[in-house]
Amino acid sequence: MDFATLETLRQKHPAWRLLVVDHAPLIISFLHGVFLEANARSLPQRELVLRLEDHLHALRERLGEDAFPRTAEAYLEEWAANGRGWLRKFYPPDTDEPHFDLTPAAERAIRWLVQLTERPFVGTESRLLTIFDLLKQMTEGTEVDPQARLAELERRKGELEAEMERLRAGHLELMDESAIKDRFQQMADTARGLLSDFRELEHSFHELDRVLRERIATWEGSKGELLEAVFGERDAISGSDQGRSFRAFWDFLMSPARQEELTLQLERVLAHPAVRALHPDPRLTRIHFDWLEAGEHTQRTVARLSEQLRRYLDDRAWLENRRIMQLLRGIEQHALAVRAHPPGRAFMELEEPAPAMELPLERPLFSPPSRPRMVDASVLEATEEIPAEALFQQTFIDKAQLRENVRHALRAREQVSLAELLQEHPLQHGLAELVAYLSLAVEDRHAAVEEAQPQTLFWTDARGCMRRAVLPLVRFHR
Template sequence: MEYEQIKHELKNSATLKLLRSDNAPLILSFFYEQFKVTQRISITQLELETKLGNYLEFLQDIYPDFDRRSCNVPEGKSPKEYLNKWCDDQLLRKTFNSSDDSVFTLTPAAEKAIAWLEDLKRREEFVGTESRFLQIFSLLKEIRDRSTTDIETRITQLEQDRDRIQQEIDQIRQTGVVDPYNPTQLQERFLLANQITTQLRADFSVVEQNFRSLTRTVQEAQLQQDIRKGTVISRVLDADQELKDSNQGRSFYAFWYFLMSTSNRQELKSLIQTIYTLEELQPLTQEYGLLRRIERILIDAGEYIVQSNHRLAEKLRQMLDERNLMENRRVAELITEVQRLALQVATLAPPDPDFWVLEGEPTVNLVMARPLHPLEESEMPTFSMDFSDLPEVMLDEEITALYQQFYVDEEALVQRIERTLEQRTEVLLTELLQLYPVTQGLPEIVAYLAIATQSDRHLINTSTIESITITSLEPEKRLQLTLPQVIFHR
């Protein structure tokens, strides 16, 4: 960081302005109580105004030395004016939900200020040097292993991991002793997991802000005067895909697809339940309860960002509609102007006897005056066919295969999916095949994939690969298939 950069940040950063302001205790305590304690992403304007009014009265009743004027909070201001002022200071963002109600969310600046105070207030039992270093070591190793494209190198890496695991298995079998982490190591990693969870929760507002910046870039490109209409249409229709293809989008949606997997969520729940029952962690589990709610927190925050992305893409499409409407209105105005001018001169005779003069004699080209194409004799192709010594053709197998043709009824498969989704919000293809085993071999699997790709409700998660075993059309033969994870949603 250079001198000018630090000077600029200290002067213009909304986070530092908030921390330096006289009413920072009021704002940050109110934000923390409404958004963090209740674990809410957005709050309607009516509710937040009511809560702010009650909070100001509470402070005046509980703390006699609390003075609005000393906190730069004028006595006559209404809660609505406070909220608008905080929006102007880039501490709150005002948007509209699906019901067209005004809602407020915290900006990245407010999130950073709250996270800094939480980190300052956090009572560290100790600094987890080992767990932090091992996390760095693990990340570096993962970068090295996952960056190679050489087949032999990757196989060697996997074999080393396999040998290390096998060596530990053999040692446990020989000694009958498992070497677990001691209480200090467990507590150290537990505190690190809570810290990362807190940072991730605060980073969601930054993720949404980055998506909004990408959308603004697309909007600016569309507002150029010399841009072609076809280019605008292409950009608008691909806006949602542009968000997903960006670095921010690829990272977020990889996380979202992982979280949307039923098996991954079940595993996450199992891990949390197991961890919070460990006797070594009992001194910390009461104070650090954030991990208990991590699934619900991440789903709510991720769903808010997904819906926000849909709304941003919809706004881009509305811009296209508005532009088309403006162009159509301009064309209609020009046509009306031409008609008005035509009516003005309709009753006036032309000033010159010749309205339009063409120089030269007209050239007439009649269709029948064109000559026919000359006929040219072409050589007659000659060939000979020898029907002697032809191999004997057995058509029994072909005829049998023709009689064994069958049709995969996609409607029946759709009905299976709908019946299963009556009791669940989503179902994996692997789970569906356990309920309804395959009877028509590979074509039935292809039909399921076709159903998933033809509906916007369903999802094919290419980041997760699954293996299934199905019966073939041939008796006593089974097929091992590897395909991306297919999720059917209600």
């Protein structure tokens, strides 16, 4: 924290510039209400302009018509400019409308301002217990002596048995209200901080995506060198401490049992009278679903990196094939030009062929084939009654026939959607056949799965019931 570093941060860091800008109350109040309070990851420009116009109208009624004279579009463009860096303007796939997202620097500044407000309760016990718990986990996780670990587990076992005996005797120890408030406040701050970490992690992947696009656009070397460099960076990110921590967190959160456990515990805690006295944010009941949504955005960013690599490989393969065809056409034209008047002298040279030598000791030895042993055993007659219905309930999906349906539909058109294909060839085996079509779309490099455009498919099952499935739009191309 020396003078030169702080001076550089004051001039260039977006969070510091946001705190000292003239209209900071306008910017922070709007961004906090639209993005952080609503937990919105990205919003289209049309919706964001309407919300900012409503916000400006309410401020002008209170402060006068001369307050904030610029339009909502002008304010948004200024906040997303390179000199500001409080909003990120981008175009999502398959859309021409710009979207805006809050940058990690702006969110960090807003979070800091939220901490300046007076909190209804300030507790320190939970933080101290957290420090002791973390230190205990680190010391136990780095202990290499098995006897020491066993001694610690035996000590914990004794404490649990003693607590169970007290409960059997009717001595029930309950946590007081101050301790409940202290732990709940720390839990809520940590839960909201996780959402901020997701936005910062997504920003890191966006930066990687931008660097990858620039490298592909300006690359002049071979495909192998580019892929080696890109995959090296990708493996470095996945193998870093931050990447391993995110992967462990995501695997833990994706467990249905953990999600159900979190839901039940949050409902129980928020229903406690001591917690209700703090007037908690009702969105905390579904904070783990907000984590899932934020994590999904991060995963989609990683998927776009893979899409960029695939597109680069397809384009480079097309260019190389085109170059090969040009060389072959040139050879054919030269051959036709000299067909009537072949050159009299040698115009092509080949190295003199040399005999291939194979030494006797380099030949493999003969391996006699193994002979199966036949055992003469009497066949026993089965006496148990085994139901055979399961053998007749098996469903076989012929993927070759499904591929033929797709090829037949593409004979008269360039592309066909899955819904149009099912109108010509209705489902015979229900959901299993639909999953087989999706498997064909994933395996086919000419097929496209557009997740931004959902489609609804209907079919009638064997019992005559109408079934419905909502899935991304699937297109098969010729």
